[in-house]
C-alpha cells in the first residue's frame with residue numbers, strides 16, 4: 373500500500389550582493405519632526421538580494437530528477453545583477469518590485485516568488501573641505517558600516533491571465549543596539565521565591581531592537597513621487613527620539629510608546645511590529661564621589677525577549 377505524501381518546496385539564490393553606483397537619488401520625502409532625513413543621494417545603492425521561487429511547477433526536479441522547469445539559481449543571480457543596471461527607481465522596495473515583475477514575465481516556469489533585500493550600509497567619509505578647518509562628506513568614498521540596516525520583503529504571483537500581482541510585503545529596520553544610561557525603570561513586577569532581580573527605578577537600559585512595518589496601500593511605497601514612502605532612516609530616528617524622551621516602566625511600555633508614535637506619524641501604515649532583546653548590563657562598581665558614574669559588565673548570557681504587533685483597526 374503506497375502512502376500519500378505532500379510536499380512544500382522552494383528554491384532560489386540567497387545573499388546576492390548588488391552594488392549599483394549612481395542610482396537615482398531618493399527625493400520627495402515628507403519631513404517628520406523626529407528626523408533630519410529627507411532623502412539620499414544613492415551614489416552607492418548596496419543591498420543583498422534573496423530570490424525564493426515558490427510553487428509546485430518544479431516538483432518533478434525533486435521526485436524524478438527532471439530539471440526541465442528549473443531555472444538555475446546561477447541564472448537568477450545574473451538576472452538580478454543585470455536588472456540592477458536598468459533600475460531607474462530609488463528604493464529597495466522599487467527594486468524588488470522591478471525584479472518580481474520581470475522574473476515572472478520572463479520565466480513561465482515560475483508561479484510565485486518571494487524577494488528580500490538587506491541593506492549593506494555605507495557612510496560617506498569625512499574629508500577636508502575648501503576652507504581650512506572645515507570638513508565635508510566625500511561624494512566618492514564610503515565606509516562600510518556594520519550596524520543597523522534596512523530590510524524589505526515582497527511576494528508576487530502570476531495569475532491565470534498572466535498578469536503579475538503583489539501578494540504581501542513588509543519593510544523593516546533591524547539590528548539597532550541602543551543603550552540609554554538613565555531614564556528607564558523596571559519595578560513592581562511579580563515577586564516570589566524565584567525572584568532575585570532587584571527593583572530598579574532607574575536602570576541603564578540596553579536593547580537590541582528590530583522593527584517591521586506594513587502599508588495599507590501598496591501604492592504608498594511604490595509610487596515614484598515617494599510622497600507617502602516611509603524611509604527606514606526616519607523610522608530609526610523616530611524610535612531613537614522616543615527612547616531618548618520617554619521614561620519607560622519596562623521594554624513592553626517602551627515598544628508600545630514607539631508603536632503609538634509610528635502609527636500616529638505615518639497614517640499610511642497598517643501595522644508595526646517589534647522584537648526587542650533586553651541586553652541590560654549588570655552594575656559592577658559605582659563612584660563614591662559622583663553617584664552618576666558607574667561601571668557595567670555583561671550579564672548572564674540568556675536575554676529577555678519582548679514582542680509587540682500594533683495594527684490599525686479597519
Ligand SMILES: O=c1[nH]c(=O)c2[nH]c(=O)[nH]c2[nH]1
Nearest residue numbers: 558569621622623624650676
Ligand atoms: O523591561 C523589562 N521587561 C521584562 O519583562 C523584564 N524581565 C526582567 O527580568 N527584566 C525585564 N525588563
